[in-house]
Amino acid sequence: MSRPRKSHPKCLLCGQEGRPVLAGLFDDRFGAPGLYDIVKCPSCGLEQTWPRPSERQLKELYERFYNYGGEAGTTYTKLRERLMASPLYQLWLKADGDISFHMRSGAGRLLDVGCNEGRGLTLYAGQGFQAEGLELNEQAAAQARKRGFTVHTQALAKFTPQRPYEVVVLANVLEHVRDPVAMLSKVRRLLSSGGQVWISCPNAAGFWRRLFGRHWINWHVPFHLWHFSPQSLKEVLVRADFELIEIKTCTPALWLAQSLCVALAARAGRANRVMRSAPVIAGLMLAARGLLHPWLGNLDRQMQGDCLIVTAGG
Ligand SMILES: [Zn+2]
Structure with missing residues (x-):
C-alpha cells in the first residue's frame, strides 16, 4: 500500500505546488522551536519556508525571540551611535554595500517601514529627507520619537497617511511578511507620482546560499517566510504594479560572519552564543572584507552577492 503523498504549499505567484529543496532546518540564531523545510516553485523559482507560521504564531515568536527590548544608553549602543555618525561608517558602507540605503541623498518625504529605534531615520534626515517611521514595537517607536521623528505604530495594511x-x-522587511505582493501593493498606494520603493533582501540565487547550504544565515526560519531570487522578486514587483528601475547585489561582511557562526556553532533549540559575541563577529567581518574585498566585488557584479538591492518606481 502506498503512503499518501505529503502535499506542499502552492506558490504565491503562479499557484504551482512547490518541491522541498531543504528539509529540517531549525532556528540557528535564537533557538526558537520547530523544524522547517524550504520549498521551491518548479515554475517560477520562488522559495518559501514551510510550514508557514500563522499571524498569531508569528506575533508570539517575534515577542519572545526578536523584539527590541528597550536597550538604550548602554556602552554598546552609545558606541554604535558614534560609529554610525562618523565618516568611518560612510567609508565602510562604500566598501561593504549599503543594505539600509543610508548613503542615498535626496529630498521629500521618506517612510522607513520597520524603523526600530530610529537609527536609520537620523541618517535619512542627514541625507536631506523628511524621514518618518512605521514601527509596531511601541518601545522602539518611543525611542525613535525621542529623537524627534514622527513614528506611526499602525500595521502597514491599515496605515493611511x-x-x-x-x-x-523596505530594508530587510519583505522576506518577513506573509504576503509580499499585498505589502508592495499597499506601498504602491502610499507613493507620490514618481515615488520609489527601495528594497533590500537576501539573494536566494547567490553564491553564498550555494556555498553555505543549510547553514546560510538568511534561511532564518521561521522568521524569513520567502526567499527571493532576482527573477522572483521582479515578478512580485510586477504583480504589485511596480516598474523595476535597478537591481544589483552586494555582500555584507556581517552576513558572511553570521553564516560562519551558524556553520560552526548552531545547535537546535539553543541561542547561538558565538553569534552574539561582538568581538567574534567584528573580527570575522574585518577579516572577510579585508581578505576578500576584490573577489566579493566580482561576485556582486555577477549578481551572485548575498543581498539584493532594488529600486522600483510606482
Ligand atoms: Zn511560482
Missing part, C-alpha cells in the same frame, strides 16, 4: 511619500524603504 495624510500625504504621500517620495520614498518608502
Whole structure:
C-alpha cells in the first residue's frame, strides 16, 4: 500500500505546488522551536519556508525571540551611535554595500517601514529627507520619537497617511511578511507620482546560499517566510504594479560572519552564543572584507552577492 503523498504549499505567484529543496532546518540564531523545510516553485523559482507560521504564531515568536527590548544608553549602543555618525561608517558602507540605503541623498518625504529605534531615520534626515517611521514595537517607536521623528505604530495594511511619500524603504522587511505582493501593493498606494520603493533582501540565487547550504544565515526560519531570487522578486514587483528601475547585489561582511557562526556553532533549540559575541563577529567581518574585498566585488557584479538591492518606481 502506498503512503499518501505529503502535499506542499502552492506558490504565491503562479499557484504551482512547490518541491522541498531543504528539509529540517531549525532556528540557528535564537533557538526558537520547530523544524522547517524550504520549498521551491518548479515554475517560477520562488522559495518559501514551510510550514508557514500563522499571524498569531508569528506575533508570539517575534515577542519572545526578536523584539527590541528597550536597550538604550548602554556602552554598546552609545558606541554604535558614534560609529554610525562618523565618516568611518560612510567609508565602510562604500566598501561593504549599503543594505539600509543610508548613503542615498535626496529630498521629500521618506517612510522607513520597520524603523526600530530610529537609527536609520537620523541618517535619512542627514541625507536631506523628511524621514518618518512605521514601527509596531511601541518601545522602539518611543525611542525613535525621542529623537524627534514622527513614528506611526499602525500595521502597514491599515496605515493611511495624510500625504504621500517620495520614498518608502523596505530594508530587510519583505522576506518577513506573509504576503509580499499585498505589502508592495499597499506601498504602491502610499507613493507620490514618481515615488520609489527601495528594497533590500537576501539573494536566494547567490553564491553564498550555494556555498553555505543549510547553514546560510538568511534561511532564518521561521522568521524569513520567502526567499527571493532576482527573477522572483521582479515578478512580485510586477504583480504589485511596480516598474523595476535597478537591481544589483552586494555582500555584507556581517552576513558572511553570521553564516560562519551558524556553520560552526548552531545547535537546535539553543541561542547561538558565538553569534552574539561582538568581538567574534567584528573580527570575522574585518577579516572577510579585508581578505576578500576584490573577489566579493566580482561576485556582486555577477549578481551572485548575498543581498539584493532594488529600486522600483510606482
Ligand atoms: Zn511560482
